[in-house]
Amino acid sequence: MTESPILDARINYRRSGFRLQVEFTLRSQWAVLFGPSGAGKTTVLRILTGLTQPDSGSIQLGNHQLLDTNCSLDLPPSRRGIGFVLQQSALFPHLTARENIAFGMHSWMRVAREARIEELLCLFEIASLAERKPQQLSGGERQRIAVAQALAPRPKLLLLDEPFNALDAPSRAAIIEKLRAAAVPVLYVSHDLADAWQINAHAILIESGTIRAEGETRTILAPQRQQLLTQLGAPQHS
Amino acid sequence: MDLEALSVTFRLAAITTAILLVIAIPLAYWIVSTRSRLRAIVEAITTLPILLPPTVLGFYLLVLLGQRTAFGRIWIHLTGHTLAFTFTGLVIGSAIYSLPFAVQPIVAGFSSIDIALVEQARLLGASRWRILRSVLVPLSARSIAAAALLCFTHTIGEFGVVLMVGGDIPGATRTLSIAIYDQVQDFAYADANRTALVLVAISVTALILLYARRGAYPAATAGARHD
Structure with missing residues (x-):
C-alpha cells in the first residue's frame, strides 16, 4: 500500500x-x-x-x-x-539560546513551553549553553540551537x-x-x-x-x- | 539665565522626542517593509522639513493652526482657543520640524538588520507587531537612541519654527533660542553668551552620548540566497 x-x-x-x-x-x-x-x-x-x-x-x-x-x-x-534552518543560523543575537528556542512558542502555555525547551536542550545536549547568546557559541553549537529553535513549535x-x-x-x-x-x-x-x-x-x-x-x-x-x-x-x- | 525659557525648552524637547518616537518607530517599520508606491511619497514628506526654510514651515503651520483651516476651526470649536502661540502648538510645530531626525536613523537601523532574522521570526509565527517589538526594536536600540538624541537636541536648538508658531511668550513659548535672540536685541551679550553656552553644552553632551554607545550586537550572519 x-x-x-x-x-x-x-x-x-x-x-x-x-x-x-x-x-x-x-x-x-x-x-x-x-x-x-x-x-x-x-x-x-x-x-x-x-x-x-x-x-x-x-x-x-x-x-x-x-x-x-x-x-x-x-x-x-x-x-x-514549516521549520527552516539555513546554512548560517538565523539566531536572534539579542536573545539567549533558551530565548531563541522559545521564540516560536510564544502562544504556548508557560508550563508546556518550558517542558518543550528542556526536552530540546536535552535532545541536542545544549543545556549548558542555554543562557549564552549566539555570539558566545561556536558554529556547531549555533547550528544545534538553530535546529532546536526550528523544531520547538513542532x-x-x-x-x-x-x-x-x-x-x-x-x-x-x-x-x-x-x-x-x-x-x-x-x-x-x-x-x-x-x-x-x-x-x-x-x-x-x-x-x-x-x-x-x-x-x-x-x-x-x-x-x-x-x-x-x-x-x-x-x-x-x- | 532665563530659567523659565530653560524649563519651556526642556519640556518642549522631552515631549516632542516622546511623541516622535511613538510616531517614527511604526512609520519607519512601514517604510522598510512596504511594497506600496506610496512609500516614496511618504519618505519625501517626512524628509521635507530638512530642506524647507524653518520660516516657510512655520508660516504654513501658523496658517494650519489658525482659523483659516478646518483643523484650526475644529480645534478652536473644541477648546475655545487657537493652537498658534500656545505650548501645544509649539509641540505640534516642533514634532513636524524634527520628524526627519526621528524617522531617518530608525529607518537606517531597521534596514541594517539581516532580513533572514525577520524571515525566521515570520516562520516562527511572529506577527508584524511582535517582529517590531521583539526583533527590530531591540536590534535597533542604538539607532533609536540616536534618533531620540537628535530629536531632543534639534528641538532644543529650534528658532524659526518656534518663533513663527509660538511667538515669544515668557513661560509659555519662549525657548532658550528665543531668549538668546531677545538678549542680543537688548545688547545683553553676557547673558546671551551664558544661554548660548548652555545650548553648546547640551549639544556636546548629546554627541558624546551618541558616539559613546558602541555597537550592541554584531550583524546577524544569515541571508537570503537565490540559489
Whole structure:
C-alpha cells in the first residue's frame, strides 16, 4: 500500500532569466534535494515556506493546502507550520539560546513551553549553553540551537538548507542522529555529494530549475558518485 | 539665565522626542517593509522639513493652526482657543520640524538588520507587531537612541519654527533660542553668551552620548540566497 504523501508540490517560478519548474511528492520521513549551486534548491525551499511567491503552483502539506494559485490561496509563512534552518543560523543575537528556542512558542502555555525547551536542550545536549547568546557559541553549537529553535513549535515539515556545511563530519552526524530521533519529516538540501550520499533518504536531483531524477539516494546519485571517483582517480566499480 | 525659557525648552524637547518616537518607530517599520508606491511619497514628506526654510514651515503651520483651516476651526470649536502661540502648538510645530531626525536613523537601523532574522521570526509565527517589538526594536536600540538624541537636541536648538508658531511668550513659548535672540536685541551679550553656552553644552553632551554607545550586537550572519 502506498504511503500518503507528506508534501505535494507543483511550482512555477521565473525571475530575471532563471526559470524554476518542479513537481514532486514526498512520502518518506527524510528526503534530499540535491543539485549544483544555482540549480534552484533554495528557491524551492523559500517557496515552500511562503517567503517567496511563485508565479503559479500548489503546495499541500499533509491535509493542509498551503498554496493554490488557481484559487488565490497563499498562506503566510507564520501559518504554514514549516521549520527552516539555513546554512548560517538565523539566531536572534539579542536573545539567549533558551530565548531563541522559545521564540516560536510564544502562544504556548508557560508550563508546556518550558517542558518543550528542556526536552530540546536535552535532545541536542545544549543545556549548558542555554543562557549564552549566539555570539558566545561556536558554529556547531549555533547550528544545534538553530535546529532546536526550528523544531520547538513542532513543525509538520523541517527544511534544512545546507545547514551543516561548516561542520566537521562527526558534528554533522550527531545532529542528523538527533534529528532522526525527533521524528519530524525533513527535506534536506545539499550540493555536497558526500553529504547527500550518507543520508539514507528519498533523493530528488535538481538541475537548472528542473527535476532530473527521483528515487533512492544511492541509485539517483550513483552517476555523480562515479564521476567524482573518476575525477579522484579511484578504481572503477560497476 | 532665563530659567523659565530653560524649563519651556526642556519640556518642549522631552515631549516632542516622546511623541516622535511613538510616531517614527511604526512609520519607519512601514517604510522598510512596504511594497506600496506610496512609500516614496511618504519618505519625501517626512524628509521635507530638512530642506524647507524653518520660516516657510512655520508660516504654513501658523496658517494650519489658525482659523483659516478646518483643523484650526475644529480645534478652536473644541477648546475655545487657537493652537498658534500656545505650548501645544509649539509641540505640534516642533514634532513636524524634527520628524526627519526621528524617522531617518530608525529607518537606517531597521534596514541594517539581516532580513533572514525577520524571515525566521515570520516562520516562527511572529506577527508584524511582535517582529517590531521583539526583533527590530531591540536590534535597533542604538539607532533609536540616536534618533531620540537628535530629536531632543534639534528641538532644543529650534528658532524659526518656534518663533513663527509660538511667538515669544515668557513661560509659555519662549525657548532658550528665543531668549538668546531677545538678549542680543537688548545688547545683553553676557547673558546671551551664558544661554548660548548652555545650548553648546547640551549639544556636546548629546554627541558624546551618541558616539559613546558602541555597537550592541554584531550583524546577524544569515541571508537570503537565490540559489
